[in-house]
Amino acid sequence: MCVRSRMGRRPCCSKEGLNRGAWSGFEDKILSDYIKNHGEGKWRDLPKRAGLKRCGKSCRLRWLNYLRPDIKRGNISHDEEDLIIKLHQLLGNRWSLIAGRLPGRTDNEIKNYWNTNLSKKLKSHQSNMERCIDKSKAKKAPKGDSVDAAAKVDDQFHPVIRTKAVRCTKVYLPLQQDDMMANHILEPTCNDSPSTLVPQGGDPSNFLIDFDMEDLVSSFEDDFFQLCVKDDQNRGNPVDGNVGGSSIWTDEAMQGDWRGSGIQEPNVASELRTLATFLDSEEEWQEK
DNA sequence: AACCCAGGCAACCGCCTGTAT
């Protein structure tokens, strides 16, 4: 047991004398052979036992992101991209959670893909949206409201479920009250667990929902996207075979002005209603 | 052919959480 020189965490390993940077094929082989024989875990001790001059964390990362046998290599498919976008809308930068719903994909890969591809698309889409809202704001509001408008755009397009721990925490769904009424979010199905919907700050349009993130995520994929398909059909949208069939983030919609393009209006509120309906139907919400 | 530059991606870093003591 080492004597700690100061309070706080000690480094995961002494960095001296360790290899850094790209892994060689030889190192990969040693690591994967070792894990095949001894299994994962005990990462701190693993390098010493396996005879690798690497930090334990580095070994873990290499295994999880590259050497695992179930890693799917190659381009992200359109379906996967769609799923990433939807999950990111819902979860934000929770890459590991998102990766958990994409078999064979790693959080690092998805994070990189998002940063290099999707965030750009999102940005250009958002700037289009901001332009639209600025235009309509300029007509209605006095000068000086543009910051407010931008903030509202942000709110509208990032109604993200924020969870730090697995078991939740309150979730904020900034839906309009009439949206909720129209979609039966306030219907008696919720009344059997009275704490599931709690008006926040006296504002009837803001609600906090308690639920178990694990339960949600574990059954999320199939149920949610089946609902998306159903929702699209109800809205008269053709289901194109993509996950969920939703076209809200198609390339065409990302570029140019989607109003007047004949493309279904990006309707995040509708997607959230779908989610809310999904949550409602789960009947697995738990009181804390 | 040589150089520059931007994009992509693997790897690293630091912080956080959960668990054991």
Added chain:
DNA sequence: GATACAGGCGGTTGCCTGGGT
């Protein structure tokens, strides 16, 4: 409750590669 540790996560960095000049 405090501390130590292992593992996990997300942000960032820096190298490599391919395209443009």
